[in-house]
Amino acid sequence: MSRIMSTAEAIKEARRCLNCARPTCRTGCPIENNIPEFIRALGEGNIGLAYETISERSNLPAICGRVCPHERQCEAHCILTKKQCGIEIGSLEMFIADFAHDNDLKPIPASSGMRGKVAVIGSGPAGLTVAGDLAKMDFDVTIFEAQTEPGGVLLFGIPDFRLPKDVVRREIKELLSLGVKIKTQVLAGVDFTVDDLFAEGFDAIFMGTGTSLPRTLDIPGKELSGILTATYFLRTVVLADEGKLDESETILHTGDNVVIVGAGNVAMDAARTAVRRGAKNVTVVFHKSEAEVSAFRTEYNAALQEGIQFSFLKQPIAYFNKKQMRALNNIRRHAEQGDETQVAGLLLQNITKTPDGEFVSEGGQEVLPCDCVILAVGQRPAARIVSTTKGIQVDNRGFVITRERPYGMTTRAGVFSSGDVVHGPATVVLAMKESKKVAAGIAQYIDAKKLIEDCSF
Numbered sequence: 001m002s003r004i005m006s007t008a009e010a011i012k013e014a015r016r017c018l019n020c021a022r023p024t025c026r027t028g029c030p031i032e033n034n035i036p037e038f039i040r041a042l043g044e045g046n047i048g049l050a051y052e053t054i055s056e057r058s059n060l061p062a063i064c065g066r067v068c069p070h071e072r073q074c075e076a077h078c079i080l081t082k083k084q085c086g087i088e089i090g091s092l093e094m095f096i097a098d099f100a101h102d103n104d105l106k107p108i109p110a111s112s113g114m115r116g117k118v119a120v121i122g123s124g125p126a127g128l129t130v131a132g133d134l135a136k137m138d139f140d141v142t143i144f145e146a147q148t149e150p151g152g153v154l155l156f157g158i159p160d161f162r163l164p165k166d167v168v169r170r171e172i173k174e175l176l177s178l179g180v181k182i183k184t185q186v187l188a189g190v191d192f193t194v195d196d197l198f199a200e201g202f203d204a205i206f207m208g209t210g211t212s213l214p215r216t217l218d219i220p221g222k223e224l225s226g227i228l229t230a231t232y233f234l235r236t237v238v239l240a241d242e243g244k245l246d247e248s249e250t251i252l253h254t255g256d257n258v259v260i261v262g263a264g265n266v267a268m269d270a271a272r273t274a275v276r277r278g279a280k281n282v283t284v285v286f287h288k289s290e291a292e293v294s295a296f297r298t299e300y301n302a303a304l305q306e307g308i309q310f311s312f313l314k315q316p317i318a319y320f321n322k323k324q325m326r327a328l329n330n331i332r333r334h335a336e337q338g339d340e341t342q343v344a345g346l347l348l349q350n351i352t353k354t355p356d357g358e359f360v361s362e363g364g365q366e367v368l369p370c371d372c373v374i375l376a377v378g379q380r381p382a383a384r385i386v387s388t389t390k391g392i393q394v395d396n397r398g399f400v401i402t403r404e405r406p407y408g409m410t411t412r413a414g415v416f417s418s419g420d421v422v423h424g425p426a427t428v429v430l431a432m433k434e435s436k437k438v439a440a441g442i443a444q445y446i447d448a449k450k451l452i453e454d455c456s457f
């Protein structure tokens with residue numbers, strides 16, 4: 001996890017770098033940030049050059065500095081990590097980006113917009129990366145975003161205690177200063193279509209619409225109140241924290257017993273947020289064992305440290321209401337409000353891991369009492385764009401199919417895509433990595449299109 005450093009600490013840390021002849025840290029970075037070069041510049045006290053170097057590959061360094069799994073990527077490849085004293089690359093990245101912001105450093109001039117016109121639908125890490133890279137290549141870029149503000153999961157998913165909203169907002173502001181235009185509260189597939197955008201004169205269209213449909217559990221009791229999805233919960237908390245939503249809309253109440261289903265990063269964020277919102281007990285239920293927890297280890301460890309409990313090898317099979325819970329516990333009492341409508345327990349099936357690594361039902365069951373169940377069991381893409389546009393093929397789970405040449409083009413000519421809507425829910429840096437390649441593919445496509453237009457007379 002990255003930590004805030006003073007200028008003296010950051011320079012001292014950078015000077016520990018061995019300047020390897022064959023640096024492996026860079027190969028560990030999905031977007032191939034020139035890590036040795038920005039560390040060298042920082043070590044020499046040239047923070048402007050360090051920022052310029054980072055900006056060549058990344059449009060979102062302050063964000064990446066905070067949420068990238070550096071310990072699995074660049075830092076894992078640092079030669080000093082083998083000696084337990086690896087360079088804190090994530091913290092240095094965050095320091096350089098924050099320093100550049102505080103000192104108003106702007107290494108890259110705004111786009112002339114002369115090379116072609118691109119519409120970017122969605123403003124999560126994928127859309128922002130494509131927009132930033134194409135603006136740097138002199139394209140005229142307009143972002144179309146459904147929400148009131150750009151940022152996608154960066155703003156409405158990852159909680160403030162891990163990624164402060166002001167960092168997201170300021171980094172997006174920097175990116176827009178490259179000449180990128182933005183229209184918010186416009187929903188592609190409803191307010192306009194891809195064909196409308198082509199008719200308006202866009203040369204290419206990019207879809208970075210993520211996975212906005214959360215999966216739920218199709219088990220008895222699913223209609224009870226008090227069951228919500230993690231992405232909805234996290235979004236309502238962001239809005240409530242900013243005074244844009246009444247506190248009561250966040251569903252969770254102080255003193256609640258909360259159960260989280262799932263053990264990915266989204267589950268950890270929901271669990272840790274529930275603790276911060278005053279939940280009495282938070283238990284994460286996962287149908288596999290601890291070894292299969294898919295959340296970053298740092299997030300899992302942070303959850304453990306915050307007192308979150310984990311119940312492994314349990315599969316939820318039914319929700320119980322208050323009346324069912326009372327009957328189960330042989331409690332006789334007058335009827336109460338919410339008796340049959342409010343969730344009060346989760347029935348869990350025990351699971352065993354076989355020597356072959358398979359997970360099978362063991363037979364035993366238990367009921368976990370709760371006031372609120374938060375589901376973090378995956379997301380999938382919405383079909384608003386593909387259902388209103390001819391020719392964009394998706395796979396059987398709804399993920400957009402793209403090609404290698406030009407990189408990232410869908411089965412509809414001129415329409416490109418990347419990020420979670422293509423490869424499924426993953427990481428910020430994977431969305432950025434793929435989107436950098438797609439931005440290059442879009443540039444190639446538009447250049448070729450214009451050449452053909454220029455040559456046809």
Ligand SMILES: Cc1cc2nc3c(=O)[nH]c(=O)nc-3n(C[C@H](O)[C@H](O)[C@H](O)COP(=O)(O)OP(=O)(O)OC[C@H]3O[C@@H](n4cnc5c(N)ncnc54)[C@H](O)[C@@H]3O)c2cc1C
Nearest residue numbers: 122124125126146152153157188209210419420426427428
């Ligand atoms: C709670 C949570 C925590 C996470 N934590 C981490 C982490 O710590 N580190 C990490 O690396 N990754 C993390 N991830 C994963 C990471 O955030 C995603 O992989 C990444 O945001 C995907 O980027 P994207 O641009 O493809 O999609 P998104 O970020 O989902 O952005 C999609 C954007 O498209 C917009 N949109 C959708 N449909 C339309 C439409 N029809 N018209 C207009 N706009 C539309 C949406 O409003 C949204 O702004 C986390 C994810 C979640 C949900």
